[in-house]
Amino acid sequence: MNGAPDEALVELDAVTVRYRDEAILEGVTHSVHRGDYVTVTGRSGAGKSTLLNVIAGTVFPSAGTVRVCGHDLGRSGPRTQAHRYAIGYLFQSAHLVSWMSVAENVLLGMRYQRVDRAEGRRRTGEALEAVGLAHRMDHRPTQLSGGERQRAALARAIARDPQVILADEPTGNLDAATGSSIIELIESLSAGRCLIVVTHDEALAARGTRRWTVGELGVHELTRTAP
Amino acid sequence: MTEALRSLLARPRVLVTGVAMVVVAVTAMTLIPSLTHSAGAKLLADLDALGSDAWLVEPQPAPDGLPGRLPDGALARAAGLPQVSAALREVTTEVPVRPNAQELSDSGVHVIGLDASGKSSPYPVLSGTARPVPGLPFAVLGERAAEELGVLDLPATVVAGGRRFVATGVIAGDPLLPELADALVVDADTALALAGATASDRLVIRTAAALDAAGIRRSIDPLAHSALAVSQPQALVTAKQQSTSTLDGLAVYASVAAFVIAGLGIAIMLAAAVRQRTAEIAIRRVHGAPRRAVFGLVAAEGLGLGVLGGALGIVVSAVAMYAVAAVNHWPVQPQFALFAAAMGAAIVMCELAAAVPAWLAVRIEPATAFAVE
Numbered sequence: 001m002n003g004a005p006d007e008a009l010v011e012l013d014a015v016t017v018r019y020r021d022e023a024i025l026e027g028v029t030h031s032v033h034r035g036d037y038v039t040v041t042g043r044s045g046a047g048k049s050t051l052l053n054v055i056a057g058t059v060f061p062s063a064g065t066v067r068v069c070g071h072d073l074g075r076s077g078p079r080t081q082a083h084r085y086a087i088g089y090l091f092q093s094a095h096l097v098s099w100m101s102v103a104e105n106v107l108l109g110m111r112y113q114r115v116d117r118a119e120g121r122r123r124t125g126e127a128l129e130a131v132g133l134a135h136r137m138d139h140r141p142t143q144l145s146g147g148e149r150q151r152a153a154l155a156r157a158i159a160r161d162p163q164v165i166l167a168d169e170p171t172g173n174l175d176a177a178t179g180s181s182i183i184e185l186i187e188s189l190s191a192g193r194c195l196i197v198v199t200h201d202e203a204l205a206a207r208g209t210r211r212w213t214v215g216e217l218g219v220h221e222l223t224r225t226a227p
Numbered sequence: 228m229t230e231a232l233r234s235l236l237a238r239p240r241v242l243v244t245g246v247a248m249v250v251v252a253v254t255a256m257t258l259i260p261s262l263t264h265s266a267g268a269k270l271l272a273d274l275d276a277l278g279s280d281a282w283l284v285e286p287q288p289a290p291d292g293l294p295g296r297l298p299d300g301a302l303a304r305a306a307g308l309p310q311v312s313a314a315l316r317e318v319t320t321e322v323p324v325r326p327n328a329q330e331l332s333d334s335g336v337h338v339i340g341l342d343a344s345g346k347s348s349p350y351p352v353l354s355g356t357a358r359p360v361p362g363l364p365f366a367v368l369g370e371r372a373a374e375e376l377g378v379l380d381l382p383a384t385v386v387a388g389g390r391r392f393v394a395t396g397v398i399a400g401d402p403l404l405p406e407l408a409d410a411l412v413v414d415a416d417t418a419l420a421l422a423g424a425t426a427s428d429r430l431v432i433r434t435a436a437a438l439d440a441a442g443i444r445r446s447i448d449p450l451a452h453s454a455l456a457v458s459q460p461q462a463l464v465t466a467k468q469q470s471t472s473t474l475d476g477l478a479v480y481a482s483v484a485a486f487v488i489a490g491l492g493i494a495i496m497l498a499a500a501v502r503q504r505t506a507e508i509a510i511r512r513v514h515g516a517p518r519r520a521v522f523g524l525v526a527a528e529g530l531g532l533g534v535l536g537g538a539l540g541i542v543v544s545a546v547a548m549y550a551v552a553a554v555n556h557w558p559v560q561p562q563f564a565l566f567a568a569a570m571g572a573a574i575v576m577c578e579l580a581a582a583v584p585a586w587l588a589v590r591i592e593p594a595t596a597f598a599v600e
Contacts, residue, residue, distance in 0.1 A: 050594070058513060058593040091597060095510045099237030112515035160514070168597075 249536020
């Protein structure tokens with residue numbers, strides 16, 4: 001993790017997303033800086049996940065500019081790759097590959113970053129150690145509990161050494177206690193990066209230093225506190 | 228490739244079914260031609276025995292209406308053609324034959340003159356010594372001729388054209404020269420001496436070489452003194468060509484059909500597998516996998532199926548080939564080029580079959596994939 005403490009890691013400039021002529025987001029302009037912890041709320045279908053996908057580079061804006069760590073999102077090719085390399089993405093489901101071991105799933109996150117094998121193994125060990133799954137690295141995902149799977153997914157995300165961590169309802173499939181421990185883990189491992197979490201959980205939403213709500217085609221900042 | 232194989236191992240139904248389809252296709256491609264090759268070789272040998280490898284060289288009639296004559300040395304030159312297995316000079320006469328000192332009208336047995344190059348007998352011998360000796364009054368009888376003339380014991384004396392001949396053997400009719408069964412066979416010069424200008428002669432040449440009529444004509448009569456008609460027994464030649472093309476066609480159609488069916492099956496299976504792996508592919512895309520890497524992921528699985536199925540298919544085919552050959556007492560001639568071609572075809576077929584599923588995989592967009600879930 002390198003860079004200035006207040007460096008803008010995510011910059012959205014007049015971003016509009018339309019799907020079949022229907023606007024989902026319209027003219028969104030925001031920036032997120034290193035150390036920011038943004039929670040995003042809003043009703044279902046408002047465009048929260050679309051916002052994360054736009055930042056992740058998996059949905060291309062119909063208009064406007066998205067920059068992550070200074071990389072302007074291209075529609076495809078190396079620019080998109082560089083953009084995606086800077087991001088760690090957590091989903092409601094862990095989406096681990098069932099026929100791979102936990103360690104291989106973590107390595108999969110670095111597969112396309114051209115991280116050399118030894119470095120990949122080192123980072124995998126560290127990431128699994130950080131999430132408390134070092135002893136389960138040779139297990140298959142089917143042998144893990146729901147919380148462990150989500151921790152493995154977190155290890156896969158942070159092993160990439162991302163500057164931006166996106167989490168789309170990461171505790172949605174977990175019980176309260178497990179979800180809470182996962183959130184604490186995500187927060188601790190996001191130190192020095194920026195973290196953007198989509199959630200329906202008000203308690204979780206209140207933990208962020210910034211709070212956005214998505215609705216009326218826009219993204220509105222509700223609160224902003226010092227990190 | 229290792230990852231592709233592990234991915235296939237994780238879905239044993241796809242692996243087993245896909246490999247089985249390739250095995251069937253490769254087996255069809257290698258085993259059917261091999262078996263038709265063996266069976267066809269026997270059929271073609273039978274057709275050759277009937278005379279499909281024969282050329283007939285006949286002189287045109289003389290202007291006075293009498294039969295023409297082959298040029299001097301024609302038989303020797305015919306024997307010198309490439310890959311000749313038999314060269315015969317046959318003289319057909321109307322000279323009747325009767326048993327010794329008996330009158331027998333319309334016996335139906337006539338004298339035929341026959342010279343053959345080489346030392347072996349040109350016809351199947353049933354009993355006795357069956358080769359006319361030039362200059363000596365020895366002859367052989369066709370089996371029906373012997374029956375007609377009442378010759379039960381050998382040697383026997385018969386009369387033809389006022390001369391006595393000692394029949395030393397009995398021969399069967401040759402499929403190409405069935406008239407021999409009804410004849411007294413002497414050497415060609417003797418037959419000509421008996422029949423005079425009314426006898427007609429011709430050459431029968433059997434060769435495995437791909438010759439043409441003009442070439443044979445030039446070889447038999449280099450100075451072109453005679454007008455020679457060169458032909459083949461057309462019905463047999465046509466039957467041989469049809470047999471060869473039918474067997475080759477059967478093998479090709481069976482192979483193509485097996486590969487098309489296998490290809491469609493594998494394409495459908497891999498497409499279904501891609502649908503099941505939507506989340507995995509989407510995760511790879513989220514983590515920066517370029518489209519070509521996703522395409523390569525599915526293509527590598529196709530390659531894996533092709534290599535595994537191709538290798539196993541060749542083994543199955545070889546085992547089956549030797550087993551069938553052993554049961555039927557056929558010689559086995561492994562066609563390594565065919566095996567290599569089958570392996571290549573299996574890989575190409577699997578890659579083509581994987582192309583559409585790979586294209587479907589490339590079209591998976593993470594946002595859409597996770598939204599659907």
